[in-house]
Amino acid sequence: MAGFQAPAGTFDVLPPESSRYEALVARFAEHVARAGYGSAITPMFEDAGVFERLGQSTDVVRKEMYDFEDKGGRHLALRPEGTASVARAYVQRRPALPFKAWYVGPVFRYERPQAGRYRQHHQLGIEALGSDDPDLDVEVMALASGFYASLGLSQVRLRLTSLGDAACRPAYRDQLQHHLEGRRDQLCEEHRDRIEENPLRILDCKREACRAASAEAPRMVGNLCDQCQGHFARVTAGLTALGVGFDLDPSLVRGLDYYTRTTFEFTSDALEFAHSGAGGGGRYDGLVEALGGPPTPGIGFGLGIERILLTCDAEGTFPAPGLGLDVFVIDTTGGEGARDVTARLRAAGLRADRAFDQRSWKSQMKAALRSEAPLAVVLENGQTSIRTLQQKGEAECAERSAVVEHVEKKLGELR
């Protein structure tokens, strides 16, 4: 166990599990491409200021960011989430609106690792900039919801609320603050002094003290301005029309401060509470402006790949696809035959693997069976044969020179 290990909170994804990651990303790409989202590839690090615009009361930025100074004295940070980079790219490049993009990649947060919680995890996400049409909110949530469903997941729930906007949130905030101040000594120790900083966060506190104190507290959804209320009504009606199930959750508060209006989270009932969050997102109509761009509405979501796969495990769905080998070459005559035949099979477009190191027949046979290839080509003294592997069958002799054609024919018969 001496030597190097992956840094705390990071991990390696090796075959066969890695094929599951790839299949998940491929499925996501296909799913959102159908709705007109193209892929955005942005840097994994940015000027730290890009993320600081996400809000100073968010832990992800305030205390969990991997920031550092580079050799040129620039203050940079590994991205702690995906939205800010896409928004920054929009401000810098100004693609035509609406701008719809998806992304995949690692994000970094300096946290205490735990099951389902890492210092580097991977997110899939989409962002749609340039429209405040509530139908776009519906599209975004429906895409996420449909993606979970396409994986065979049935225990992922969409929880939804509206956080209002610049017109109604400040007034609500004051009202909430006032309410909580009257009950300051009832709050848990942690939150007693955070009423001014972020009173909304207290609504989400799990401690009995805070829950009691905030039980009667006014809720944002009940204090929306007319426009936000209209927007939210269109959103819920749209989801219902499309058959996307959701639960209204007025206590929902998300970790990033930039959210406005529609805000949502996907949680899996199949996972432990501590890491049950499988994705989340919402509208961020002020973010582009905060990053120095023109006032531009936007909405998007980020989904945690590891959490999704944990959920798949818990629900017994979306297994890792195999390598999909067509044929495995066994050679007990020294290896030159395997070298040449394998090369010819591959050149013909087949997926072929072989054993090395002149192992025994038995060992090569075991490897062939393990490979899950349906066929084996067996090279022995003066003889070449083709065998079915998944069930015992007669070996068919073949001319060495015609082995590729023979394998192709046999594969055709098996399918």
Place this chain on the structure above:
RNA sequence: GUGGCCGUAGCUCAGCCAGGUUAGAGCGCCAGGUUGUGGCCCUGGAGGUCGGGGGUUCAAGUCCCCUCGGUCACCCCA
């Protein structure tokens, strides 16, 4: 960042509480036997700085301290 539990073979673990010959098992791996040259079965083999460092002791996998990593709760989130 706070607290609890855990680190022994590639994997899953026993051994530690009451320190004492060459540290074990199952699975996996390699070789041989058996089998219709094939998944079972039988025999043998390779593989371990007992996470790392320090200490106590005649003697440490076992006791103590530190450290690294994992895990659980909190915090927070994907």
